[in-house]
Amino acid sequence: MVISSDTYIVFETSNASGIKIVNQREAASSNIFRQKEFNLQSLGIGGLSAEFADIFRRAFASRVFPPHVTNKLGIKHVKGMLLYELPGTGKTLMARQIGKMLNGREPKVCIWFVLFIYLSVFHQMIKLIAL
Numbered sequence: 001m002v003i004s005s006d007t008y009i010v011f012e013t014s015n016a017s018g019i020k021i022v023n024q025r026e027a028a029s030s031n032i033f034r035q036k037e038f039n040l041q042s043l044g045i046g047g048l049s050a051e052f053a054d055i056f057r058r059a060f061a062s063r064v065f066p067p068h069v070t071n072k073l074g075i076k077h078v079k080g081m082l083l084y085e086l087p088g089t090g091k092t093l094m095a096r097q098i099g100k101m102l103n104g105r106e107p108k109v110c111i112w113f114v115l116f117i118y119l120s121v122f123h124q125m126i127k128l129i130a131l
């Protein structure tokens, strides 16, 4: 084993140990997925495994690497995602369940953003009709 100035040593403890390691945030990998089971059935989501895998790959894959790795590789985390599909097909359900799984906040629909999208599409349609 070779230890250089680029070597990171990450200390981990088992949950039952009661020991909390602090001040190694830069080196430690994200623990948002530790002991989280991605079982869509148990989350009450049916038939969206492919969509979930896509969301996972795009939004969360980069977050499993420690910050020093993502910084060096210039990887930027995805911070937002626009889900689009027909009404009632599980977009909100999926966002809500993923949020719960990550101990995040309840998803909110930004009405101004939705309005902006509608106006943009409307504007494009007017331009097409005018041609």
Ligand SMILES: Nc1ncnc2c1ncn2[C@@H]1O[C@H](COP(=O)(O)OP(=O)(O)OP(=O)(O)O)[C@@H](O)[C@H]1O
Residues within 6 Å of the ligand: 044, 045, 046, 047, 048, 085, 086, 087, 088, 089, 090, 091, 092, 093, 094
């Ligand atoms: N794949 C699914 N598995 C289980 N329940 C689902 C699924 N898709 C939709 N539902 C149920 O149907 C209802 C509507 O779903 P949801 O609100 O997530 O749809 P949506 O795509 O966000 O709709 P909208 O575009 O109208 O906001 C919810 O009660 C949800 O639990």
